[in-house]
Every structure is written in structure tokens, then in C-alpha cells.
Amino acid sequence: MMGQVDFAFEHNAFGQLVLIDANGGRHDNVLPVRAHPVSAPDEGVSIVDQDGHELLWIPSLNELPDGMRDLLAAALAAREFMPEIMRLVSVSSFATPSTWQVETSRGTTRFVLKGEEDIRRLPGGILLVADAHGIQFMVRDVRALDRHSRRLLDRFL
């Protein structure tokens, strides 16, 4: 569905997102924030100002006109960083802290897992793995991993 909307977005010279609201007011440097980044990424996107106050609530990204959706998607993509783990290549040890070598949706990397409690289960069988610097890696479906990765991961669960 492509509904009519009474607001618009544009970029300023600093590369920041600008919201032009229904009354024609300009809000510089606004940020799109997903309300449910893991469970329902395309539903509920809030546009907040620099102080974190909500200016606009977009119930669903899919209801926006194409151009605007792409603009927001690009703005979201520039801030979102949750690499999805596709494969565990190796782990330095089964006791923590342990260094993991992984292939992710954003290329291969290695990170340090500080403790088993940094692996969190979310509803729906999603695993979130936080590294020593607070970067969240996601495993969307443990069963979809290959045998080797599953065996390694299993030792930490």
C-alpha cells in the first residue's frame, strides 16, 4: 500500500536527515529509530530529534511512498550495525573469554566473547551475542547454521 503522507525528508549539507512536518516546520538532524529492531524491523519506526523526543511515529515502513522508504532505509542502515553470524570458523577456547572467528553478513571478523552470559536468547530462537566492546552479533536461526558452527556454538549454550 502506498498511502499519502503529509511529511517529507531531505538531507542537509552535513549529511544529516531533515524532517519537514505537516505544518512545514523543519527539524534538522533527526534520527529514525526502529522500535523492534529484531522482532519486527519494518514496523514502528520513530523519528526523534537530537534530544531524543519523538517527532513522528511511522507505524509501518511499507506504507510509505517508495522514495521516502528508501531514504529512511538508507538512514537506518547507516546507523544499524548488527552483523548476522553466518558461520563460526573457529573459537579460541570453550571457556570464556574466548575469541571467535566468524563469517557474518558484513564480512569476516573476529571478536572476544567475555562470558557465556553475553549470549542472550530472544523469543523466536534468535541469539544475540555481545562482544567485549558491546557490538551485537545476531544468530537468526541456530538450526540454519552448518554442522561445524552448530557444534561450536552448542558448547556455549
Add this chain to the structure above:
Amino acid sequence: MSVELPSPWSSDLAARLDSGESVVASLPLDLDARLHFAAGLLLLTERRLIAVDASGGWQDWPLRAGLRLNHGDHAGVALLALEDGQQRLAHWRFTLAQNLAALRLLGEFERRIEALASGERLQPVEEAVCATCKTPLPPGEDECPLCARTVNEAPSTWTLLRLWRFARPYRWQLFSGFALMVGATAATLVSPYLTMPLMDEVLIPFQNGQQIEPHLVAMYLGGLLGAALVSWLLGWAKTYILALVSERIAADLRTTTYEHLLGLSLEYFGGKRTGDLIARIGSESDRISVFLSLHALDFITDVLMIVMTSVILFSINPWLALATLLPLPLIAWLIHLVRDRLRTGFEKIDRVWAEVTNVLADTIPGIRVVKAFAQESREAGRFRTANRHNLAINDKLNRTWSLFSPTVSLLTEIGLLVVWAFGIWLVAHESITVGVLTAFLAYIGRFYTRLDSMSRIVSVTQKAAAGAKRIFDILDHVSSVPEPVNPQPLPRVQGAISLREIGFRYGNRSVIRGLSLDIRPGEMIGLVGHSGSGKSTLVNLICRFYDVSEGSISIDGVDIRSVALADFRRHIGLVLQEPFLFFGTVAENIAYGKPEATREEIVAAARAAHAHEFILPLPLGYDSIVGERGQGLSGGERQRISIARALLIDPRILIMDEATSAVDTETEKEIQRALDNLVQGRTTIAIAHRLSTLRKADRLVVMDRGQIVEVGNHDELMAAEGAYWRLYQAQLRNAEQTLLEGGE
């Protein structure tokens, strides 16, 4: 100043730099523009900023006045944006792993741009300071000793051997126990040996028509009885001594672990669940004790027995001995095969157990919420699920485990069969006597049953190793609030607190940013701001419950990280919103921070805290027992006990975190009077929601999103009509509203 560069670029770089130009700071980038992992590099030279991307593309920006680097981070990814007054020129992203390098580059960049703008010559850095915490660095080092303490190495896998640290004090008892064990085992091996002469010299000759010699029989039977008695006595002594030792080792382990745990920072407790920690210290150490006193003991006895038996068997008849011992390597191999699978299984079971305990630990303290929302069945379901998970994992493990023992038994039977067959063949060829065969069968009868029980050692060792690993996990955890190596003494404190550009990060969320504040001795500071503005975090940092991620906090000019924790906290009195009373008497609770306080001191503190008059009517006065959450006392009463607790230690610095917000206005006045006594002459930092309670503050500090936005006294801030004024107006309106509604 020279900077090491990652190798792929270093040769290329030399060609690109002008003569006399050198790199003063470098930042390895680990993300590209699309936020994919890719190596890049950002360099700062005396003249320009150079960016190199993964494909080798170079870009540079000459340094000039008006350039600015903006640094920020979100969700573990940092952003550095180069801007001039009109627009953004470029930006780079990298993970927080590179943040230290980024801060160094940023500092160097700002210093140079500033010099360009003012037209002055570049000032040399007066002293090297750590880019993260701003504390001066020891000369000649560029890594800050306070910041460089991240541990990325896992503890070794030979976890059980590490128990030696706890066994060492008992090594003499252990040694004598071992000697007794050798003796006891040797004694048990006498009786099968005696079956040989009994058979060959007594029974077989009798069957062949000779008389039984009573004298000979009595001697052999006496030998059997003697061996049994000796082995009984030695066995008893060895078991007793070693059980005593293993209990002591476990007790030491438990105490040491708990002591270490208490020394860890609040951050550690925040990330762990109570049930899990209780299980580790309680049941894991018990499991290790049982392992040491029972299983490990049996295992060593068994190994001794096997070695001794082998020696005896070979000395009697090497060929038959060989046939007897043949299945041994096979069984050893089988044990090894199953070992790995069982170990992971047992580690899993431990974690599932912790999960079951956690459900209980979550639910029981929150039972009021559970009942209020009528969610009993849901919580029961959660417990059932955790239990089912436990069952499923146990079932899976038991499939392997159950196959294991019968297989060992089967091999035993086959081994016996081999000995019988080979033995009969040897007897038939007259190589050995019937007595020798009987002795062999008697020996290996014991021998193989021991192998069966030895196979059990695999699982218990793995269980104990898994337990030991979980305990050493705690012991190996370095507190994120470490004790200084050479603590500075802090005998007397004036109470001046100075915060220098502090920052604090909780996970990847930055809670406090670039905050600086100087507090004079005896001054009362009121911290004001919306909830979530970082007030409580700031107070936690001052108490050193957490360590700052950036900047430094000093008291009377001494960095609080260089003072022993206990020494530092002795000077701090803390009154919290939710006072915690321990199980014990009222007097004990008041004297918690100073157990040696006299009764007079306790009563005086209670009087000053306006607690005396409600304590007296309690059934047992100061000796009344109060529970863990202070059952039987109202919120205001508990609060006044905690104020008395703070008064008793007579601290130079007093911190009150929403001390009056949980009680009604009447009680608040009562508590306020108690607090006024407490505040006199001390450096005080008070957080309060109701601004009216901060009227007495010398200065009010208004915080917003981790930063200070306003400082001043009530009148000044009201006149400025800023953030404080808005907060005050909002509360005034609220109060009027309440009055109006109450009046209707």
C-alpha cells in the same frame, strides 16, 4: 613522534608523504562505508588528514582553521565526521575496539587546528595523558596502566590441576594418606596370592589321595585373616585422613571464591543472576569435595591395584598375564572415546541446572508481582519448560552413558572367557598348575570389577572439572574496579571531590559524557534532572562502584583508583532510596559499617537519625530482629535506620540517592530532620526528585543526558529561567494539581 603503521600501507605511504612530513597519529578503520568489515586507515600528519580505504584509494584534506572532527558512537559503532563550517566533508565508521586510537587522533587533530586558528606555534604537550582516562602516563609509556587491563585469554583446560593451589597446605596429610593407600591396596592383593598354594599344596593333593595337613591349612588361613585385618585397618585410616583433607580443600575453595566474589564490582553482579552464583559457590564446591574424597580416591586405589596386580601376574606367568591384560587397552580406548561427549553433556546439564535455579530466584523475590497479575500458571509453565529442557538434555546424555557401563561389563566377561580358554589350554599342556589359574581368575575377578568402576571416573571427573571451571571462572574474573597495586594511604579526608572530564559507558551506551565538576569540602551539592539523566550513575562512580571509562575522579587531589577500596569507602556514607536491612537485630543493622561500635554510640546515632523513638516501642527494642527487607518496619523507619547507619561511621562524604522519595510527605519531614543532622559539616551529594528537599544545597547541578547543563543555587537558577526553572515550574504545577484534586 613516530607511529607504527599496518604493513600493507607502509611502503606506499613513504612515497606519498612530502619530505619533512610524518605521521603523528593513525587510526586503523575496521568498517567501510556500507558498514562491512574491511580494513582502512586514517592518518594525521603535520599538514593533512589522509584516508586510505580497503581498495587502496587515497584521499587527503590539508589542515586549516575551521575544520572540525565530530566524534560520536551508537550501538558499538563509532563515527568520526570531518566538517567545516558549511558542510560535512567526509566521515568514517569503525567499531569501538579502535576507539582509543580514535581519541588519540582526535586530540592531536584538535591541538593542531587550534594552533592554526590562533596563529601561534604548536604548544608541546606538557605531559603525556592517557587518551581515555586523562590521567598522566608514566614517562616513556604510551599505554595507560589503568586502562590496559582487558583480559582476553581463557583459563587453561587442565582446570582440576589448578585445585592444587588449595591442596598445597595439606600436602603432608595427602602424602601420608597416599602411603596408607599403597599399604592397604597391597594387603588386599595377598589373599588371591594365597589361593595358589591352597589349591596346589592342599586341595589338589587331597583329591589325589593325600591327607590334608592341618598345620599348613592353619598357616594359609591365618595369612588370609591377617591380610584382611591389615587391609581393613589401613583402609580405614586412609579414607578418614583423605576425607578430612578433601572437606577442608572444598571449604577453602568455597570461602576463597566467596571472598573473591565480594571483591568484584557491581558491574559483575549486574550481569550475573543470583541463582547461578549461589549454585556455583554452593553445589559446585560440594561436588568437587565429593569428587576428591570419593571418586578420585577410588580411582587412584584402582590404578595402584592394576599396577601391582600386573606385576604379580607377570611374575607368576608372563603369557597368561599377557592374555589377561589384553582387553585393557581396548577399554581405555573406549573410555577415551566417550570422554569428550560426556564432558560437554555435563557442562550443558550444569547450565540447565542454573537455568532452573534462576527461574526460582527470579520468581520468589517477585512473588507479589506474580500474584498481583495472577501469573502463577505462567511462572509454573516457565519452570516446567526449564525442567523439561533439563530432562531433554539429561535424556540425551543418558543414551550415551547407559550404553557405556554394559559395554564395559561385556568386555569384562569376554576377558574372563579368554583367560579361562587360554588357562585351560596351558593347564592341559602342563605349563601351569590349577592353582595358578585359580589365582589368576581370583585376581582378574577383582581387576575387572575395578575397571568397571574406573570407567565411572570419566563422568565424575568431567563433572568435577566442569564444576571447577565454573568456580575458577569467578576466581579468574578480574574486578573491573581493581585494587591498586601500591595503594596510596588516605588517612584523613577534607572532602574535596574533583571530577575531570569523566565519561562512563554501560555496554555500548554512553551514560555520562565529558563531565567536569569541583566540589569544595563541606559543600552540599544537589543533583537534579530527569530520571535517566545519569544522576545515580554519577553517584555510583564517585563511590567507585564502577570505574569511569574516561577521565578521572579524585578526592583531595588523589585519584580514587590509586586508593585501596576499603580505605576509600570508609570515608563515604551512603543513604539509598531502598534501604537494605540485613537479617539481624536493629542494633546490628545500625552498626553494620562499624561493628565495634558501643551501645552508647548506636543509641546516639539512632537519636540523631530520629529513629530512637520508634525503636524503643518495638517488642525487644534495639534487640528486635528485622528481616532481609526489614519486614515489620515501615519504609520511613527503615530509612531512618539506614541514616543512623551512615551517621555512625561519621563519614566525610555523604551521598543520598533519593533518600526521601519512597515515603509520604509527613515521613519525609521526619527523615528530612534526621538528614539535616547528618549533612552538617560533611561534603554532601544529594539526589532528589522533589526539588523542595534540596533547598539547603549550596549549589544545584542540573544534569541532562549525562552532561551538566546548569550549576548554581536555587535563586540564580530560577533567575536564569533555564532547565532548572522548567523542572521547578513543572513540579509546582503538579503540586497545585494534586492540591486541587485533593480539595474536591
